[in-house]
Amino acid sequence: MIQVSCYNCGSRDRAPYATENGCNLVKCASCGLLYVNPRPSDEEIEEGVKLGAHTGERTLHSTGRYTVTKVAMYHKILRDIYGTELQNREQTWLDVGCGHGELLAALQEVSRNKVAVRGIEPNRLKIDAARKRGLDVDYFDLGFHDALYDSISLLNVYSHLTNPREFLRLVKQRLSPKGELLLETGDTASLPANLHPRPFLLPDHLSFCSEQILTNMLKETDFEIISVNKYPPLKLRFMKERILREVVKLALPHKRSQIPMMYSWFRVAKYRTDTWIRARVVTSVGSADKASRLSASEETRNGFSSAR
Ligand SMILES: [Zn+2]
Known part of the structure; x- marks a missing residue:
């Protein structure tokens, strides 16, 4: 992982915003961009995108x-x-x-x-x-x-x-x-x-x-x-089948449902x-x-x- 400045304006002035999967998301105090700092090295990113797997605390499959x-x-x-x-x-x-x-x-x-x-x-x-x-x-x-x-x-x-x-x-x-x-x-x-x-x-x-x-x-x-x-x-008219599938997954103990993620999309739907x-x-x-x-x-x- 390497320390970086804002990907947009180059400022190093920033405030913590959120953490996830062992990574820090910070908000640039100058332009408002949210960015990961420290971030994986260029080599790690390149390898991750080729394999579709990104390593944090857990490996993210994409x-x-x-x-x-x-x-x-x-x-x-x-x-x-x-x-x-x-x-x-x-x-x-x-x-x-x-x-x-x-x-x-x-x-x-x-x-x-x-x-x-x-x-x-x-x-x-x-x-x-x-x-x-x-x-x-x-x-x-x-x-x-x-x-x-x-x-x-x-x-x-x-x-x-x-x-x-x-x-x-x-x-x-x-x-x-x-x-x-x-x-x-x-x-x-x-x-x-x-x-x-x-x-x-x-x-x-x-x-x-x-x-x-x-x-x-x-x-x-x-x-x-x-x-x-x-x-x-969340574009509801295109998501009906997927929502139904994810609701069914909620009832299956060995399946991970994406309903919690979809709920967070619903909450911001009005912001387009x-x-x-x-x-x-x-x-x-x-x-x-x-x-x-x-x-x-x-x-x-x-x-x-x-x-x-
Ligand atoms: Zn910035």
């Missing part, structure tokens, strides 16, 4: 499985954000941290296969599962990747990043001129600790931001915000913390950007995982 209801949920959200735009032009799309490939499947549906989808995923089991469904999923380092994409998505990736600003610069370099980013994460940094959805899933999740922190960071990285859509963390930001690259590649490109390629590794 592989999960392909979820059909998640495809339906993404389908609806893509329609909210893009309307019929995705059906109207052919484009390339890279989903970073694509998990089992639910967003890729939803994009194919919504765009009627106009969008050529590709996914990056570090977890070997998830890669195998996605490939079995015929999806183009692989693992490679964005810093050493040459292709440009019309759109790149980062869903449930932000919280896994050790250096989000550098990672966004790296993503920007892989976007074609006027290329777009679709980023989803929780807007929870402003919630009091007793209302924050639990478990935090530390140390798989390393930081939690707010809409304001994230939109500022995107603007500073030369993205313009196109839209911000917010949803409750699930935040989807659509943004577009605004600047052309100039000399200043070339310098940051070099530094990002040299210093930034993929460093993400996915709970999808």
Whole structure:
């Protein structure tokens, strides 16, 4: 474990916020970001995301499985954000941290296969599962990747990043001129600790931001915000079957039910913390950007995982 400063503003001024799984979550006194300190080393994080297991006091398994209801949920959200735009032009799309490939499947549906989808995923089991469904999923380092994409998505990736600003610069370099980013994460940094959805899933999740922190960071990285859509963390219409399953598990002594976790999501449903930001690259590649490109390629590794 290593001592770190705020992942957003670099300040070391912070206050304790919560503890979980032997990890401390602190709140930056300067910008309000919640982040894990001390955090696992880069090597531990990289190994953890490849295996889908993150070691704290107990090992956290994050592989999960392909979820059909998640495809339906993404389908609806893509329609909210893009309307019929995705059906109207052919484009390339890279989903970073694509998990089992639910967003890729939803994009194919919504765009009627106009969008050529590709996914990056570090977890070997998830890669195998996605490939079995015929999806183009692989693992490679964005810093050493040459292709440009019309759109790149980062869903449930932000919280896994050790250096989000550098990672966004790296993503920007892989976007074609006027290329777009679709980023989803929780807007929870402003919630009091007793209302924050639990478990935090530390140390798989390393930081939690707010809409304001994230939109500022995107603007500073030369993205313009196109839209911000917010949803409750628990999307009831897509969760009925799962809730029923978890209620049944409560009665089975050898099964661990996720009802307590879902209850904590219910409590914050009114805050609509699930935040989807659509943004577009605004600047052309100039000399200043070339310098940051070099530094990002040299210093930034993929460093993400996915709970999808
Ligand atoms: Zn900060």
